[in-house]
Amino acid sequence: MSPFYTSDGDQGETGYLGKGRISKSSLRIESVGSVDEANAAIGLARALCANPKSQMVLLEVQKHLYLLMTELSASPETAAQFDRLNQDHINWLEEQIEELEDAVVLPREFIIPGSSPASGAIDLARTIVRRAERRAVSLLEAELIKKQLLIAYLNRLSSLLFMVEVYEALNTGNDIQLAKET
Template structure:
């Protein structure tokens, strides 16, 4: 378990921060940009979770997702192979797929693109989905420079799909979705 006795260290005051292997990079390095985007997505998921019923399946599922994102962030902060390093576990993307499949079976088929909105919880889930997509783009960019655990890429891709389906579920199982209409509507 992590125990922090002091929140600030001053080690990053010069614009650098440390990785798990002890190396230091500028805070604007692609690796830290990816870690930051994942952290921002995690915060957005927390905000969405706050709008859900606390004991709902969706809230419990998102609590697991937030823990996964911490593991994913630790994985990003650990370049190379380090014995015993915390990594996003294999199979986490498959677990999201199972949840997406369950939701898809419960929701009606899509007849149009869905616009973000509807209920507050749905709108927050859409915002989190968009932030996960941004994190995914940044992680893909980092992966092109320095190969990462492939589970990270799959996980972020599935996570945005899960958040989309959860947003539909929060809109009365898709009945209150706001559908795109070519040319807009009045």
């Protein structure tokens, strides 16, 4: 049996969906890595969720993020070949946000993360998604990607994660802690 490792990345470069290899510190790999980290954080949050609706939404998001990572990994020359995310994915996010918004009363104050292990993990995932969005914007500004929709997807995803956080906390008997002065 051959080993799982390849040693190909030992010199600080990695393969991607383009010609040759690129530095592991490149904007592209940083962006893909941030989305990968967000996906892992969402997986942890999903594992901690008690509510089946929260679990279903987070699992579907994780599937979308694999599509997103593929697109971010593609060079401008290969981007069309790996074009996967579309407006339907954003529409799905928006539908989920609206459903959850109808199911809870949102407080007007800032929410302090950590009402439950699940809601804290969801909020952590939301902040990682925000970082992934910033990295993807850097890729767009450097003209390494051309698809604005990828940025819109991440932006909408952070809003959805906020709604899932509130929904999960309120539907599992936890109180939400507010940042208002006492």
